Amino acid sequence: MDATQLTELMGSHDFMQLQQQLQHNNNNYNTDGHNGLSPESVERSSRPVRRATRRTSQLSNNTYDLEMTDSSSQSDDTSGGGGSSNGGGSSTNNNSNQLGCAQGGQRPSSRGRQQNATAGASLTPNSGANNNNNNNRRRKGALNAKERNLRRLESNERERMRMHSLNDAFQSLREVIPHVEMERRLSKIETLTLAKNYIINLTHIILSKRNEEAAAMELNAGAVGGVLLTGLTAEPNGNNGGAATNGATNGLCFEDALASGGAYDCALLAASDGSLLSAATVAATPTMQTLQPPPAMHMHAQSQVDQQAQQHLPHHQQLLHAHAHLGANIVINYFSTRR
């Protein structure tokens, strides 16, 4: 699908087609336990093919010599960094290794621990981090080379597994984000961007609905009740990224939050788009829990609901309508921010 087709699709509001595209994407992206791609998509997109082979070849090509006794030749010197024994990154001299390590030591800690004063001087290969690690080096030096190599291999394996699980999570995310099929699968950054837009739009729609309901309630002096979004409660806390209430976890999936009856911190979501939301927390009610169709449903329902008839539909179908628009919106948003 090219940009022209996308534009036409958005203009015609042919959400059935969009839904079909979504389903097609999901079929192609179903995980197979390795690269998460079906054979046909592998054939169509070169990137997944490479991933499928890389994931196993790295293991089989691992030439780590467990009997090696000279640790320096295998880059497991604790004073260095960036070295590699196989298909990964490999440095050809120790100076570059040490420099790379020193730069790594300078990066701000993401977990709040104070940087050691000497770390700032560690750009010099023989100072800073190297001196700080004297004790570690001695301690590790007490292990024999075989043991160290084994530890390194185990560590590599764990890291590989960790990254695989992360990639699996990305794949799961791709499968639930409505998007127009492209010739290749979504990259990680594209997936995150779409997910962010999707969440923001969902939040926006729900809050808009809620505002409409509130306005209607005011006009009717509370005569209307028992509708879909009356259970939503906005609780501005004046704190961007502040803690969600009702035991919710920041960063919780929106639908998960709704399904679990928890609360969702909208301020956290809107942090990158301050213009969007003022309300901070949306709490879900049991009413909401029963009205969470799978993503595919959003598009399907929309394709059968025209603007006129919608006014006579129950509120939950109106929400579906809104979700269908959302599918188009996030695509438009994505492409408008992407290029």
Next chain:
DNA sequence: TAGGCCATCTGGTCCT
């Protein structure tokens, strides 16, 4: 050929 994206290795840092 440059640039994008990715998988992997690696050592430092933090947490349990």
Next chain:
DNA sequence: AGGACCAGATGGCCTA
């Protein structure tokens, strides 16, 4: 102490 997490470094593959 061991594992998880993180980010830098590197090379492979692909596309424009």
